[in-house]
Amino acid sequence: MTGVPDSRLVGDLPVTSPADAAAAHVGDDDTLVVSGFGSVGDPKAVPGALADAAEAGRDLSLTVVSGGSTGAPIDTRLFEADAVARRYPFQGRQESRRAINDRDVAFHDTHIARLGDQVELGALADADTAVVEAVAVGEDWLVPSTSIGQTPAYVAAADRLVVEVNHAQPLDLADLHDVYRPGLPPDRDPIPLDSVDGRIGDARLDFDPEKLVAVVETDDADTPYSFREPTDVDERIADHFADFLEAELRRNPAMCETIRLQFGVGSMGNALMGALAAFDDGGRDVEYFGEVVQDGMLDLLADGTFQSASATSLALSEDGQERLFDDIQAYTENLVLRPADVSNRAELVDRFGVVAVNSAVEVDIYGNANSTHVDGRRLLSGIGGSGDFNRNGLLSITALPSTAAGGDVSRIVPAVTHVDHPEHDVSVVITEHGVADLRGLSPVERAETLVADCAHPDYRERLHAYLDHATDERGHIPHDPDAAYDWLD
Amino acid sequence: MTGVPDSRLVGDLPVTSPADAAAAHVGDDDTLVVSGFGSVGDPKAVPGALADAAEAGRDLSLTVVSGGSTGAPIDTRLFEADAVARRYPFQGRQESRRAINDRDVAFHDTHIARLGDQVELGALADADTAVVEAVAVGEDWLVPSTSIGQTPAYVAAADRLVVEVNHAQPLDLADLHDVYRPGLPPDRDPIPLDSVDGRIGDARLDFDPEKLVAVVETDDADTPYSFREPTDVDERIADHFADFLEAELRRNPAMCETIRLQFGVGSMGNALMGALAAFDDGGRDVEYFGEVVQDGMLDLLADGTFQSASATSLALSEDGQERLFDDIQAYTENLVLRPADVSNRAELVDRFGVVAVNSAVEVDIYGNANSTHVDGRRLLSGIGGSGDFNRNGLLSITALPSTAAGGDVSRIVPAVTHVDHPEHDVSVVITEHGVADLRGLSPVERAETLVADCAHPDYRERLHAYLDHATDERGHIPHDPDAAYDWLD
Numbered sequence: 001m002t003g004v005p006d007s008r009l010v011g012d013l014p015v016t017s018p019a020d021a022a023a024a025h026v027g028d029d030d031t032l033v034v035s036g037f038g039s040v041g042d043p044k045a046v047p048g049a050l051a052d053a054a055e056a057g058r059d060l061s062l063t064v065v066s067g068g069s070t071g072a073p074i075d076t077r078l079f080e081a082d083a084v085a086r087r088y089p090f091q092g093r094q095e096s097r098r099a100i101n102d103r104d105v106a107f108h109d110t111h112i113a114r115l116g117d118q119v120e121l122g123a124l125a126d127a128d129t130a131v132v133e134a135v136a137v138g139e140d141w142l143v144p145s146t147s148i149g150q151t152p153a154y155v156a157a158a159d160r161l162v163v164e165v166n167h168a169q170p171l172d173l174a175d176l177h178d179v180y181r182p183g184l185p186p187d188r189d190p191i192p193l194d195s196v197d198g199r200i201g202d203a204r205l206d207f208d209p210e211k212l213v214a215v216v217e218t219d220d221a222d223t224p225y226s227f228r229e230p231t232d233v234d235e236r237i238a239d240h241f242a243d244f245l246e247a248e249l250r251r252n253p254a255m256c257e258t259i260r261l262q263f264g265v266g267s268m269g270n271a272l273m274g275a276l277a278a279f280d281d282g283g284r285d286v287e288y289f290g291e292v293v294q295d296g297m298l299d300l301l302a303d304g305t306f307q308s309a310s311a312t313s314l315a316l317s318e319d320g321q322e323r324l325f326d327d328i329q330a331y332t333e334n335l336v337l338r339p340a341d342v343s344n345r346a347e348l349v350d351r352f353g354v355v356a357v358n359s360a361v362e363v364d365i366y367g368n369a370n371s372t373h374v375d376g377r378r379l380l381s382g383i384g385g386s387g388d389f390n391r392n393g394l395l396s397i398t399a400l401p402s403t404a405a406g407g408d409v410s411r412i413v414p415a416v417t418h419v420d421h422p423e424h425d426v427s428v429v430i431t432e433h434g435v436a437d438l439r440g441l442s443p444v445e446r447a448e449t450l451v452a453d454c455a456h457p458d459y460r461e462r463l464h465a466y467l468d469h470a471t472d473e474r475g476h477i478p479h480d481p482d483a484a485y486d487w488l489d
Numbered sequence: 490m491t492g493v494p495d496s497r498l499v500g501d502l503p504v505t506s507p508a509d510a511a512a513a514h515v516g517d518d519d520t521l522v523v524s525g526f527g528s529v530g531d532p533k534a535v536p537g538a539l540a541d542a543a544e545a546g547r548d549l550s551l552t553v554v555s556g557g558s559t560g561a562p563i564d565t566r567l568f569e570a571d572a573v574a575r576r577y578p579f580q581g582r583q584e585s586r587r588a589i590n591d592r593d594v595a596f597h598d599t600h601i602a603r604l605g606d607q608v609e610l611g612a613l614a615d616a617d618t619a620v621v622e623a624v625a626v627g628e629d630w631l632v633p634s635t636s637i638g639q640t641p642a643y644v645a646a647a648d649r650l651v652v653e654v655n656h657a658q659p660l661d662l663a664d665l666h667d668v669y670r671p672g673l674p675p676d677r678d679p680i681p682l683d684s685v686d687g688r689i690g691d692a693r694l695d696f697d698p699e700k701l702v703a704v705v706e707t708d709d710a711d712t713p714y715s716f717r718e719p720t721d722v723d724e725r726i727a728d729h730f731a732d733f734l735e736a737e738l739r740r741n742p743a744m745c746e747t748i749r750l751q752f753g754v755g756s757m758g759n760a761l762m763g764a765l766a767a768f769d770d771g772g773r774d775v776e777y778f779g780e781v782v783q784d785g786m787l788d789l790l791a792d793g794t795f796q797s798a799s800a801t802s803l804a805l806s807e808d809g810q811e812r813l814f815d816d817i818q819a820y821t822e823n824l825v826l827r828p829a830d831v832s833n834r835a836e837l838v839d840r841f842g843v844v845a846v847n848s849a850v851e852v853d854i855y856g857n858a859n860s861t862h863v864d865g866r867r868l869l870s871g872i873g874g875s876g877d878f879n880r881n882g883l884l885s886i887t888a889l890p891s892t893a894a895g896g897d898v899s900r901i902v903p904a905v906t907h908v909d910h911p912e913h914d915v916s917v918v919i920t921e922h923g924v925a926d927l928r929g930l931s932p933v934e935r936a937e938t939l940v941a942d943c944a945h946p947d948y949r950e951r952l953h954a955y956l957d958h959a960t961d962e963r964g965h966i967p968h969d970p971d972a973a974y975d976w977l978d
């Protein structure tokens with residue numbers, strides 16, 4: 001089966017209603033592995049029913065493992081109901097963030113690309129119950145909805161499977177899906193994908209029918225994204241990015257035919273897409289090989305700026321959902337949704353020569369980037385896939401505003417308070433002030449270009465003063481931790 | 490051609506003698522890309538002649554790019570002659586280290602796996618002259634000697650090629666070589682290697698005959714390694730490693746048939762090999778997929794403890810050189826030398842499920858590892874391939890003694906002074922005191938197991954005190970930079 005199934009429920013299925021009956025299949029201290037990535041395609045009814053049960057007195061102590069960020073039923077309601085003991089590896093809601101930073105909930109972060117393997121091999125936790133949203137289900141298969149994420153690995157790993165068939169998600173999302181399962185070592189084969197929009201799998205995900213304990217019907221749309229308009233700073237960063245890319249493609253033989261880009265979700269992503277619409281690619285193909293499809297990508301695909309896009313999630317606004325859902329067939333030729341352990345896989349990111357563009361909380365003058373923790377302490381969301389693309393791509397670009405807090409804080413700092421991407425994995429930094437190309441530079445040279453070309457003018461003098469002070473002593477990397485962390489006190 | 494060539498010089502070659510005539514092909518401010526990895530297989534005569542010329546007054550300002558560490562002609566003599574302006578990306582000799590830490594020479598570090606691409610794509614430097622050691626050369630091919638390293642990429646990237654044919658290296662090293670060139674994006678194919686000892690290339694490396702400007706004959710053996718005997722601490726670490734691995738292979742389905750290991754060079758590597766000789770693998774195949782073959786590996790291959798080994802360099806003692814060189818044919822079935830951009834490639838490290846074992850200068854209580862800079866300032870050697878294997882392998886193990894400086898310094902610290910391997914890339918830490926399995930743990934849990942199971946007993950109380958102090962404030966990662974860096978003052 002590779003096309004749209006005829007109906008949403010096929011065969012003899014354990015349809016369970018209401019959802020709280022399905023929730024009874026979940027043990028009090030289960031490890032739940034759930035669908036969802038980019039806060040879409042996550043299960044809604046069963047987590048909601050579990051939260052209801054916890055509020056009514058059921059003593060839950062769940063480990064919740066998702067592929068990426070999930071919506072309110074998991075990261076708001078289950079957290080408010082005090083039902084979560086552990087949460088892996090990414091979250092982005094106020095309630096989950098607060099509980100993790102209060103250390104009421106144990107959080108462990110890992111790279112998206114490795115997550116499926118880790119769960120399937122029992123290296124993170126033993127998966128008890130998979131709770132997965134689908135647009136259709138049979139006795140031994142399901143079709144994921146608006147994200148694929150780590151659903152294939154999680155369903156394979158779990159002892160039990162609960163499927164939520166969401167009638168609010170179009171059935172023909174199936175036509176976007178390419179579910180391919182990389183095997184496990186030592187018998188993992190090369191992934192036979194040779195183009196961004198190639199198809200090597202199936203629309204549906206097969207599972208062991210013995211696992212299926214409940215099917216719940218729902219009718220809850222994903223919460224649509226609402227992106228703020230790109231700011232002037234976002235747009236200046238995007239313009240610098242487009243200028244840099246135009247210069248790079250003239251000199252880089254790996255970009256002579258095709259440019260493959262990854263960038264993250266958010267207003268910066270929208271600004272990049274705006275800049276790319278006016279970008280002179282010299283006739284090359286421009287393709288997206290990343291995690292999330294945003295509204296702007298639908299425009300770029302429609303007007304031919306981008307030839308194709310591969311992702312694992314549809315992070316769309318209400319308007320974007322409508323546009324795509326009303327005309328999915330218009331996109332099935334050049335838009336593909338894949339499992340996250342394919343979309344982010346080192347092998348493909350390397351082979352396709354992906355140019356990675358990711359943001360950060362702060363970057364230090366030697367090129368180390370912090371993308372997860374404010375002040376080295378407070379978790380924002382998680383590393384997500386940024387390391388997958390920064391580490392294994394052709395070129396890694398960290399794009400961020402030069403300041404935060406209305407200009408009160410420099411994001412170019414003497415030493416980051418948490419390192420997610422070491423200096424070795426950060427090639428180019430872009431702020432609204434310019435571009436620092438760090439390739440081949442020594443630490444002091446990196447510091448000089450980062451301060452001169454990327455730091456906000458208000459902070460350049462103080463950053464220079466730190467560098468001058470630190471260079472008083474010998475050493476390959478001038479470094480004085482006391483001064484580094486005191487500098488903005 | 491896949492076997493041993495009939496003679497060392499084949500065809501009409503620009504044989505140049507003495508080496509200083511060949512050195513005249515090198516421009517004063519050339520970027521030299523050189524063979525050599527693990528301090529073997531590096532060119533000896535031409536760098537020596539360049540050092541002589543510099544000492545005699547020639548004003549050289551070279552950029553020297555190697556695949557890994559090189560020997561005295563480059564990293565001692567050229568540095569002493571003040572002939573090097575820039576050095577990429579790894580070195581390990583006193584003179585080069587001193588010049589880099591004095592910031593007289595600009596040093597830039599990068600992951601081994603990405604280095605070949607970066608040079609070939611002009612992203613680090615434009616390669617002017619390749620100077621390469623070979624055991625044989627023809628008009629458009631050469632056979633590398635005791636290391637392959639990044640020689641294939643460098644020869645492809647350089648405008649000119651100088652070959653040193655070293656009569657002291659056996660001609661039938663050719664039978665160990667499997668020179669395969671990954672293509673460049675966007676047309677890079679999957680690497681068709683499906684076993685550690687598989688062969689997908691050729692003994693020889695082809696090049697554009699127009700590039701060959703000089704062939705120099707030499708007769709200089711590699712400087713043999715002399716490893717110190719493993720200490721009691723090394724052996725206790727190795728025993729913990731073997732115990733951990735035995736437990737892991739009982740639970741990890743990816744290890745049910747085969748265990749593939751990478752570990753570094755040095756006395757720790759020798760201790761690991763000692764422990765593996767007595768290791769109960771339950772009948773599984775044990776294979777090495779790493780960078781360097783050391784003496785102990787010859788034993789393990791000979792006695793059947795290891796079924797096969799793949800590397801890019803032969804880091805042998807005088808005794809090991811003799812054993813191998815006198816009987817190369819005994820090893821050609823299960824020992825393969827590959828280019829470093831194959832041996833370290835993310836795709837293969839992932840696909841083969843490599844268990845990476847690497848050392849570090851220090852590890853902090855949250856699992857971040859520093860493997861390159863003492864006090865965050867002073868460069869030791871470089872990151873080498875540790876990040877290639879830690880990042881993309883099935884499991885990354887950081888193995889290190891719990892203290893340095895005769896016990897005066899704890900290597901388990903509140904915060905590392907330089908991050909090479911972020912917490913996301915460090916799964917297990919082993920010291921002589923035990924094993925901390927960090928998978929799935931929150932930061933505070935990681936800190937507790939690292940202090941309890943890995944720190945030296947003399948430092949546990951102070952580390953706990955830091956953790957207690959830092960946990961006074963909320964935050965996912967308890968962190969107080971001032972206290973962290975002051976704690977051992």
